[in-house]
Amino acid sequence: MRAPTRRERQREETYAEIVRASRELLTEGAELSLRAVAGRMGLTAPALYRYVASYQELVDLVAFEIDKAATQRMAEAAEAIPADDPAGRLVVSAAVFRSWAHQQPREFTLVFANPVADTACVRRELLTAATSGHYFHDLLLQMWDQHPFPHPELDELEPQVAEALKDPLIPIDIEKVPDGHRGMLWVFIRAWAALYGVVTLEVFGHMDPRIIESGAMFTSMLREWLPQLGLADEAERLEALLRSHLAG
Amino acid sequence: MRAPTRRERQREETYAEIVRASRELLTEGAELSLRAVAGRMGLTAPALYRYVASYQELVDLVAFEIDKAATQRMAEAAEAIPADDPAGRLVVSAAVFRSWAHQQPREFTLVFANPVADTACVRRELLTAATSGHYFHDLLLQMWDQHPFPHPELDELEPQVAEALKDPLIPIDIEKVPDGHRGMLWVFIRAWAALYGVVTLEVFGHMDPRIIESGAMFTSMLREWLPQLGLADEAERLEALLRSHLAG
DNA sequence: TGTCTTCCGTGAACGCCGTTAACCGTAAAT
């Protein structure tokens, strides 16, 4: 772990600049293309091939960094809530996640609505490396540690699901899950599905825009989920917390 | 309403061929491009501009027709269920919807994961014209007619939502909704959100592939929804029906 | 029937795009 040489530092800075330029393009609504990124950096397109092997690899790189940045945004907002209130932090994080998706729909689309199935292993690994995934799972685990909620046992689930949960392909440090409580992952996964579903629907706009803007879809999704996470008696407090963060 | 002239018939046939060629490309995993579509039809790209004003308009046309075709596929499968069992037909339709999305992920993406917000009015109108939307809403209305389920009153909902439900921007013939029961739409919309969310998540693959394949996500979504549609006592029958259609 | 017009196709061209190849100065490594 020696100090990075000058060349290495320069290279890292170039990567950072690539990501910066790419995100600027996305934010401005322009097309993300190698030529546009290169142009914004003051060099020509072929030069970028010294850093990424293809356009798809650029997309993957940018997607990973965007996910990291979005997670940091959630973490910063969550710090306004005491660390001993992981449920509050989760609610705030979910609200920030939604706001981010609405403010930066192209960034959100790049990360979460790019097919992960058909492409190569790189994107596959992204599935288990997702920073946001680890972040959400950590909060959920903290919640469970503080106030365990019920979850199905592996043998109550469909065999294929039980099998998948034994060596799961999701962004979580599996040793953090207490032994005999793998069924908890099923709750986590379904919660993620609910969050992902609502936000994706809203971003793609397959719904009356006034309803999207109101946030009612999101609120009602959360209202359904709080009891399942053992938060029935805190529902009122958490819904108020959500309301105060929906605009942001 | 006179008979269509020869020219008109020819033009319609050309449109149909455009859609046919486009869908072939999508199914084969090739890129959907004006040149590729034209080439498959035995003509050059500029010729297509006699039929569509731009690439985006081609996409919209194809998306609309794909939605129609997917709906027909659902309707055909639903015919195996008696007409006096709209709940059964809904379950079968939802299962077929999911199968279609998995078998033709590119078609599904084109229709349901293309941003509708930022583009022009054409796509906006698609929102209320969606064939599949009308189909689902018809089934839900039939279910309610046969066996009414509870729904919130307008004044129990958030004002913005209540406002939106008075003149909704969704694919439904509003006069079919009984007076004083507009709140029903809120149930419909949330049900659609749940279906859309799960299927989109599965198609984009942001989840362990073994869990996607098992269909457990979909089953559990349905299990949560049956009671809300007043089908608690038919849950067992309908879940069995779902299981028998999940593979298809 | 003959003329006029509308429709539907063409080829050429423009400016984008991703990608490859050959080339070269400079900074690091030896």
Place this chain on the structure above:
DNA sequence: ATTTACGGTTAACGGCGTTCACGGAAGACA
């Protein structure tokens, strides 16, 4: 001091959406 690796260049290929000028053929109409 020499070699090597790195990071950039220009030129070019094929493909994309799109526009334009052109022409033939089919329908409309006298």
